[in-house]
Amino acid sequence: MSFLTLTSIQKSFGPVQVVKDFNMGIEKGEFVSFLGPSGCGKTTILRMIAGFETPSGGTIQIGGTSQENLKPNQRNIGMVFQAYALFPNMNVADNVAFGLKIAGKPKAEIDARVKEMLGLIKLDHLAERYPYQMSGGQQQRVALARALAPKPQVLLLDEPLSALDAKIRVSLREEIRMIQQQLGITTVFVTHDQEEALSISDRIVVMNAGRADQIGTPYEIYNRPSTRFVASFVGTLNLIEAKVVDPATNRITIGDQGITLREPLGAVRAGDTVSLALRPEAGSIAEGAKGDTALSGEVISSNFLGSVIRTRMKVGESVISFDMFNSPGLVPPAVGDVVTLRFTASDLLIIRE
């Protein structure tokens, strides 16, 4: 059995079922992200693990122990909140020491542990500061140290980076990941930011309307999305409507261009419509390319976005965006040009809902 096991978890608020039969095992030392839009139930699951919400059904076990009759303050869990939630009347050292004092540790041990934690987050020099005297990034690091100080079994992070500036967000997420790996602590991270989840996690749970649409490594989630929702929520995606010509040979047409897919089409009939997904970064312009790994179309817009140039072309009824890295020598395609986009066979995914 996994270290942290969620079995048939359900949660309703009045008539609204926020979490629907959720099952998952998280291994010791694993970093798992819950990714999804607001209202998908990701935060509710985190709060049930912490004990702030009681599941309407199902069980939560940590290290083989059911958490059912344990109050939040008996669960030995560390939590970091979006709003930092440092105690405003205590300085940094007192904040970090809070959990240890509650646990009744001897003073010498507390002092040593606080020192160790402040070293870990590299804020030794700010031990006497009060929360209001620090930046958001520093406060959140203190909150992390406070949560880790009592050596919790599980670390829960509830959108800890959402309130921070873009640049600090990136550096702090790397720092969190480093500390997590260093301590080997089992961590559950909730976020609505796909890049954050992709860059930091061992595994990602993509939540949609109370269910897990897909559980997998960042690479799997991004490159082999199992549902249309996952494909569109994680990254930008072209959804292309194609017509089946011959299910036996996997032949389809997009507009008037025929393509033979590598992946089997499955149970469809000639004339059916199937949805194909193509990432904007998957293709590149190659004049004269033909066959099953190329599509031609007229350029309808070309936008300079800084590091990439995003071009849109019309193929049949579908609009396909593709990105090119900007470089000083690059001449972006002009509106009205007919260009050919080449990709590899495995780039074109069939989306099967």
Next chain:
Amino acid sequence: MSFLTLTSIQKSFGPVQVVKDFNMGIEKGEFVSFLGPSGCGKTTILRMIAGFETPSGGTIQIGGTSQENLKPNQRNIGMVFQAYALFPNMNVADNVAFGLKIAGKPKAEIDARVKEMLGLIKLDHLAERYPYQMSGGQQQRVALARALAPKPQVLLLDEPLSALDAKIRVSLREEIRMIQQQLGITTVFVTHDQEEALSISDRIVVMNAGRADQIGTPYEIYNRPSTRFVASFVGTLNLIEAKVVDPATNRITIGDQGITLREPLGAVRAGDTVSLALRPEAGSIAEGAKGDTALSGEVISSNFLGSVIRTRMKVGESVISFDMFNSPGLVPPAVGDVVTLRFTASDLLIIRE
């Protein structure tokens, strides 16, 4: 003379000089973005054009007329605010009609113009709705229609997209640009989002501490940043410290790798340190590449960010990040590998502050 001319504009709030001697001419029909961090003075310039702030010095002319003695309600300017600022007691049609009613237009003309404007923003069907019944994106489109209805000379947009969700932000900015080009209205757009500014503008003013660091097209700003601030604020950038070996031949070393720059080094001496900039998207891995357009280093991290994989390698004392588009077949470099990054000669810029 330009249509909208700002001459020696200064603004102080008490002892703080927020705008320092700003000069610029904006042509009729041009879309100019002011880009910069908060507190750089970009919003203050916009508010001085609108008449909400009085310049401490300098003159503002629109169509050859000095605005000095004109109150905000006499300037014939359309403005869109970050907070939408629709009148909550009026429905959509009344909001759009407000400026026309104030101007005392006949009812038939007002009705026709309101209809035209609602058509332009594609919200004809919501004319009877009240602001609180609409999404943020819809409200902001109504605010745009309201500002445009009285046919203002200049359209001012004060971070109009900042309060919106990421996906709506992208679609609305394209809509704004389309409407602006369709009407040919002179537009000033304030933002702190570099991608927004790059994708929408004819010209960009990068503001820093009350001054314009650089004024140019998006392409110029991104590819030929004139100061270190512009280079680091617009896009992600590697700043590489290099040592001058021979100013005459433009020879430098990065770590122990010698490179001959194409751009002349200028007035430096052997042994001086110069800063070079390299965009993360500029290079690609090419084993065995050598010479003036390649750098080798040890990989210290490789992060999967979704559409791109960002790898960092150490070259001498500098850390260089580079991006590769993710594709299913790609094997990202492993930590500890020694890789060679190849770029083109023009990718390596000298930053001269």
Next chain:
Amino acid sequence: MSIWARIAGWAALIFGLLYFFVPLGGLFEFSLKARRGVYSLDAYASVFADPQFQQTFGYSVIMALVTIVIGILIVVPTAYWVRLKMPWARPYVEFLTLMPLVIPAIVIVFGYIRLYNTSSWLPLTGSVMGTNILLAFGYTILALPYMYRAVDTGLRTIDVATLTEAAQSLGAGWATILGRVILPNVIPAVLSGAFLTFAIVIGEFTLAALLDRPAFGPYLQRVGANKAYEPFALSVIAFAITWGCLALIQLVSRFSKTAPRKA
């Protein structure tokens, strides 16, 4: 959550409710006992038949309306202007409007009597109308904190600065901005302040008694000193009036929540 903490919370709430309603219930029950042995409305009939009741109540209603008008004229432009152009002055203005809460009404009255007595430059206390004016201004002071707070809260729900600038950029002058943009959006708040003012003036005792005006408060007290059951009936009536005002406030603020102006 501990079961004890939960019980404590509910107990506090219930205690709060009892705190108000037990005295009122006793009051009401006793007011019905004017006829021996059975419950009757005799006390109420006697109260309504008293010409003094009608006079004093009518007087207080008129004073309340005058007070409301004065209050709106003072508060609305001040609150708008402070929010728009003098945000630094807000703490001071709030401080000012808080003062009537803590300056005893008696102090205000003595100040007035001293300042406007028959031998002063403006001998207001020398005439009935003058004393009425003094009383109305005294009431305005008493009601000021509630009126100001209500209007200021109303202004807080709209973005005064941005709405003003939006209207300006569309060519509107101050009159248009106030009349067409600001006022329509704070009417519920103004009404709510007006109802509170009404309730306060109807029940006020000290000012009216010391200035010796025939208001409802002193009448209530006089009846209380001299009659057996009528004072309790009167208390119930006074309570019903104030309760009615409160209910109106709730209605207005609920209306304003579903009405467009909330947004």
Next chain:
Amino acid sequence: MSIWARIAGWAALIFGLLYFFVPLGGLFEFSLKARRGVYSLDAYASVFADPQFQQTFGYSVIMALVTIVIGILIVVPTAYWVRLKMPWARPYVEFLTLMPLVIPAIVIVFGYIRLYNTSSWLPLTGSVMGTNILLAFGYTILALPYMYRAVDTGLRTIDVATLTEAAQSLGAGWATILGRVILPNVIPAVLSGAFLTFAIVIGEFTLAALLDRPAFGPYLQRVGANKAYEPFALSVIAFAITWGCLALIQLVSRFSKTAPRKA
């Protein structure tokens, strides 16, 4: 901005200031005139020498302190619990705390007299101590809106729910959370409510007069009816006390802004 609008704004502010300070100024000036022809503090000397002044003032101070204690015991746990666990109940509780503003004090007193008279199940009005208790509870009702609002505002400046959860996740129970996390962060708010309560009780007239207790408010009124200069001196003293309380509130809230708990 039109110059007229600007002038109107300033005029409103100045009018507001005059509204309060002119009567007070007149009051103060007259209180110094006890000795013919020169300004003197004779009236103040006479007031302070009056044993009744000392007795009634002392009585009111004690009642104020008792009221503050009762108020804190009722309000702090209620406000915390409502914010944390019963956010849906907030409008109702706020409504409850608003009621004393609009239920005339007279109604409350009559209710008490009826409920606790000598022939009732709890004959509080039959003894001095009982009447004192009644008065303290009456004062608590009067002060409730201010106390509740102050504490609730204090709780608003901290994120009660998240701080509670953070403390829980670190192993803290309810006692620790209230004592070590919540209370230290709302002490300035509690103090501010306490000072307001103090000022209100010191100046209150109706309740004390109707329950016939030797409080400062009725004494003030008695002196006013019988003496020439002393009432004005007393008014100035009462004003100085309330002003002092207000200044203390300002100090406390300013202190709390720079102190760590603001954050």
